[in-house]
Amino acid sequence: MYPTAFMPPQGGAPHVSSWYAASAGPLPSYPALRGDRRADVAVIGAGFTGLSTALSLAKAGYDVVVLEANKVGWGASGRNGGQIHPGQRHDPDWLAARFGEAATRKLLAFADEARLFQRALIADHGMDVELADGLIHAVHKARWIDDARRDAERQTTYWGRGPIRFLDKAETATALGTDVYHGGTIDPQGGHLHPLKFALGLARAAAAAGAAIHEDSRVLAIRHGAKAVLETPQGRVTADTVVLAGNGYLGGLDPDTDARVMPLNNFILATAPLDEDVMPGGEAASDTRFVVHYWRMTADRRMLFGGGENFTPRFPKDMTAFVRRHMAPIYPRLKDVPVDHAWGGTLGITVNRLPYLRRPKPNVWVAAGYSGQGVMIAPYAGHILAEAIRGVGERFDAFAALPCPPFPGGTWLRWPTLVAAMTWFSIRDRL
Known part of the structure; x- marks a missing residue:
C-alpha cells in the first residue's frame, strides 16, 4: 500500500498548523456519521472536487451525503499554494501533438469554463477568499x-x-x-486565493443546498453491488451512486485509481x-x-x-x-x-499529468490526479461528475477519453520508480 506519509491518521484529525487554518476564521464543525443512512449519492472526500459535486447535485434535487475522514478541506484543498493556473497542465502545442487541434481547443474551452465556473461560485455564494x-x-x-x-x-x-x-x-x-x-x-x-476559505465556502454552499456533510467519518470499505454500501467507524451509507473525490488520499478504495493516481x-x-x-x-x-x-x-x-x-x-x-x-x-x-x-x-499526480476522470464501475465515478493544478480544475471536475451522474456526459466523456496509463511497476513498485525519476529531475534542475 502507501508509504506512511501518504496515509491520513486513523480517526478524525484536526487541521494541520498552517497559515490557512490560522487565518480562515472560525472553523465549522460537521457531525460524524452515526447509524445507517440512505442516499442517492455518497461522496467520499470534502475537498474541492467532492464539495463541488455535492453542491451541484444537491441543487438538482439529489439526496447527497459527503463523508470526510477528517475535516472539510483537511487534505490538499486546504493546504496547497492557492495558485490558480488557467489552461491545462500542458501547453496547447503539447496537447495538439498528441490529441489533435480540435480536441485541444475543446480542452482549452473547458479550462476557460473552469476559470469562469470558479469565479461564479465565489461571487454567487459571497465567499471571501482573498482572490x-x-x-x-x-x-x-x-x-x-x-x-x-x-x-x-x-x-x-x-x-x-x-x-x-x-x-x-x-x-x-x-x-x-x-x-x-x-x-x-x-x-x-x-x-x-485562500484555498481553505474556498473549501469552507463550498461546504457552506453545499450544506445550504441540502447536502449532508459528515466529518470524522472515514470510509473503511465499500461493498459494491446494484447499490453500494460504505462502511465508516460508526455508521454506513447505502447509496445508488458513489463519487471518489479524495485525490491523493484515496488509497485502497479503488484499485484502478490506485494504479493511476500517485x-x-x-x-x-x-x-x-x-x-x-x-x-x-x-x-x-x-x-x-x-x-x-x-x-x-x-x-x-x-x-x-x-x-x-x-x-x-x-x-x-x-x-x-x-x-x-x-x-x-x-x-x-x-x-x-x-x-x-x-x-x-x-x-x-498521474504519469502524464492529465486529470483522471473515470467511471470504474456503473455506479462509481472518480475525479483525481490534478498534478498540482487542482485549485481551478478540481471544482470544475466535481461539476462535470455531477453533470454526468445527471445524464449529461459531454464534458466527462472528453476528459475520460484522455489517456491515463498506470504507473510502471504496479501499486507496489510505482513509488520507488517515481522516487528515482523525480530525484533525477531534481538533479537536472540544479545543474
Whole structure:
C-alpha cells in the first residue's frame, strides 16, 4: 500500500498548523456519521472536487451525503499554494501533438469554463477568499528565454489564451523582487486565493443546498453491488451512486485509481509579516523547474513559499528548514526572517499529468490526479461528475477519453520508480 506519509491518521484529525487554518476564521464543525443512512449519492472526500459535486447535485434535487475522514478541506484543498493556473497542465502545442487541434481547443474551452465556473461560485455564494489576479511563470535557465518569448506569443495569437505577456529580465526582477530569473511570462487570467476559505465556502454552499456533510467519518470499505454500501467507524451509507473525490488520499478504495493516481508530498512555509512589499503587483509566481517552486504574498504581507517534494515515507522533521533552503537562493534577504508556519500536504499526480476522470464501475465515478493544478480544475471536475451522474456526459466523456496509463511497476513498485525519476529531475534542475 502507501508509504506512511501518504496515509491520513486513523480517526478524525484536526487541521494541520498552517497559515490557512490560522487565518480562515472560525472553523465549522460537521457531525460524524452515526447509524445507517440512505442516499442517492455518497461522496467520499470534502475537498474541492467532492464539495463541488455535492453542491451541484444537491441543487438538482439529489439526496447527497459527503463523508470526510477528517475535516472539510483537511487534505490538499486546504493546504496547497492557492495558485490558480488557467489552461491545462500542458501547453496547447503539447496537447495538439498528441490529441489533435480540435480536441485541444475543446480542452482549452473547458479550462476557460473552469476559470469562469470558479469565479461564479465565489461571487454567487459571497465567499471571501482573498482572490487576486495574475500569475508569473519565471524562467530559471537563460537558454530557455527565446522559447518562453515564442511560447507567450503563440499561446496568445494562435491559441487565444491570456493575453500572455513576455517579461524581460528587468521586468521579471521588478515584478518578483528578485533578480535570479532570466525572464518570464505573465498571465492575467491566473491568480491566487485562500484555498481553505474556498473549501469552507463550498461546504457552506453545499450544506445550504441540502447536502449532508459528515466529518470524522472515514470510509473503511465499500461493498459494491446494484447499490453500494460504505462502511465508516460508526455508521454506513447505502447509496445508488458513489463519487471518489479524495485525490491523493484515496488509497485502497479503488484499485484502478490506485494504479493511476500517485500520492506525492509537497511543503510550504509562511513567514512572519514583512516590512517590504516583495511583489508589488500582487501576482502569484512559479518557475520552470520540474520540481517547481511557487510563491506569493498573502493579504497580511507574508511570503508564502512552496518548494521541494518529499521522497521518503515521512514528512521532514524540520519542515521550515526543508522549505527555507529552497526559498533562500531566490530571496537571500529573507533567509533569516522568522517563519510562523510550515506544513506539508499530499497531492495526486498521474504519469502524464492529465486529470483522471473515470467511471470504474456503473455506479462509481472518480475525479483525481490534478498534478498540482487542482485549485481551478478540481471544482470544475466535481461539476462535470455531477453533470454526468445527471445524464449529461459531454464534458466527462472528453476528459475520460484522455489517456491515463498506470504507473510502471504496479501499486507496489510505482513509488520507488517515481522516487528515482523525480530525484533525477531534481538533479537536472540544479545543474
